[in-house]
Amino acid sequence: MTAPSRPAPIPGRPALRLAVVPTPQPPLEPRPALSLVQPGRAVPRPVPRPGPRPVLGTPGRDEFGPVLCGRADLPPASGTARRLVTTTLEALTGRRPIAQVQPLTSPGVYAALSAGRRPRWCAEGTSPVIVGRVRVSEPVDGVAEVSAVAHRDGRAHAVxxxxxxxxGRWRCTALQIG
Known part of the structure; x- marks a missing residue:
């Protein structure tokens, strides 16, 4: 292999030279790494901060409107969660009437579901919706957060x-279908 040829110098101009100039900064010295966790001590966990929860109503009082219940007064959330997800998706795909979702939802969620807007993947296609594993988490007494995956036409969708x-029963107060 031959060495690259240098360009011919231009007459009347001096040839260029490379000169290394020392910088005026002191040389970098390695510093010890900053340790955020001390050896032998557990890593501190952040304090969980769930969303605001209204004060529970007392069932003995003469009150109008819904009364919030604690975990001891409610059935297991997993059964209600699976029934809610399955019933809602079947109603959105047209396999069951939307009125069957009403006992499981709050008035605002039911109004949004019955407004006629539904995800495109629910409106199109004829294959059935298969609900996968439904996960339930209870961050606060009387509140359950549900996540599920629905499969249709080989695609997965989040709920x-x-x-x-x-x-005395679980009601859906927020619902998001992706």
């Missing part, structure tokens, strides 16, 4: 909901 204990 998330918030259940609150109202009048």
């Amino acid at each position: 998330a909901a918030r259940l609150e204990g109202i009048d």
